[in-house]
Amino acid sequence: MERIVTITKRRDRAEYSFANINLLGKCNAKCYFCLGEDIHDLLTVHNNIKTHFNEWKNFDKFVESCRKNNIKKIYLTGQNTDSLMYKYARELFTYLISESFTVGLRTNGYLAHKNIDLMNMCENSVGLSIHSMDPETNYKIMKRRDFPDWDTLIPQINNPRVAIVINRYNINEFFDILKYLSKFKNIKYVQARRISTDTRYEMFKPDLAIYEDLYDKVNKEWADSYLGDFYHAQQYNMYGLQVNFWRTVQTSVNSINYFTDGTLSDNYFVIEGYKENYTKMVLQ
Numbered sequence: 001m002e003r004i005v006t007i008t009k010r011r012d013r014a015e016y017s018f019a020n021i022n023l024l025g026k027c028n029a030k031c032y033f034c035l036g037e038d039i040h041d042l043l044t045v046h047n048n049i050k051t052h053f054n055e056w057k058n059f060d061k062f063v064e065s066c067r068k069n070n071i072k073k074i075y076l077t078g079q080n081t082d083s084l085m086y087k088y089a090r091e092l093f094t095y096l097i098s099e100s101f102t103v104g105l106r107t108n109g110y111l112a113h114k115n116i117d118l119m120n121m122c123e124n125s126v127g128l129s130i131h132s133m134d135p136e137t138n139y140k141i142m143k144r145r146d147f148p149d150w151d152t153l154i155p156q157i158n159n160p161r162v163a164i165v166i167n168r169y170n171i172n173e174f175f176d177i178l179k180y181l182s183k184f185k186n187i188k189y190v191q192a193r194r195i196s197t198d199t200r201y202e203m204f205k206p207d208l209a210i211y212e213d214l215y216d217k218v219n220k221e222w223a224d225s226y227l228g229d230f231y232h233a234q235q236y237n238m239y240g241l242q243v244n245f246w247r248t249v250q251t252s253v254n255s256i257n258y259f260t261d262g263t264l265s266d267n268y269f270v271i272e273g274y275k276e277n278y279t280k281m282v283l284q
Helices: 035-043 059-068 089-098 135-142 150-156 171-181 201-221 270-283
Strands: 018-023 073-078 102-107 126-129 160-166 189-194 226-230 233-238 241-246 255-259
Touching: 018 059, 035 270, 059 255, 073 089, 089 102, 160 171, 160 201, 171 189, 171 201, 171 241, 189 201, 201 233, 201 241, 255 270
Parallel strands: 018 073, 018 255, 073 102, 102 126, 126 160, 160 189, 189 241
Antiparallel strands: 226 233, 233 241
């Protein structure tokens, strides 16, 4: 009998600790669990990867909101694309750093070989998504059989961390991926992420059950390696790595979110916040 996992959003959030710039546009991969697909019809009409940030609507309000909320850390991430596809990323980071913010980014790594200098502008972490080491499995997840040259790339990045989205295709690789990552001395932190969704719960029921089964196994077999909680996410020392089991909406970390179509949200829940604030932006 399939395990039923109920998704409950934690509403008691911590103080804001970071902000996201959620880039909208076409992507160089097609992850089946991409959160942007929750509201595909709303997001797909926007493509801002070649638009200078000076032309982004409400970007000045976003920067001011970060100041008002005492937020110093800003991450460039892709809501339905990849951060390294942004044409003006270096200029954006230079500007934000000049305004006394620290920057970070999250990427699938397919353009990392062209952007080592950009990634090393990041005082915050560079989040790398590594979901599989097998070409056919990777294709099922991301619609790509090729991989970034991680052996060459990772040692060149100053502050990398890795996210593995646990799902029906890569569940049998999880421990092998951790063992592989453990050979890189500059990787200290790995997020084992549960798929997040607001609109496709039925589709992801099997993945959610697989995640919780994996966690039960780790909690039993690695109990002596438990490190404690981080914003209500459980952490373990596994193969010398700090592995964080990240159920996004059930953590208490908090952020504001800016979308490059001009939507500004003070809601940590990305899809919910976008839908709440998109109409306001359109009517401005």
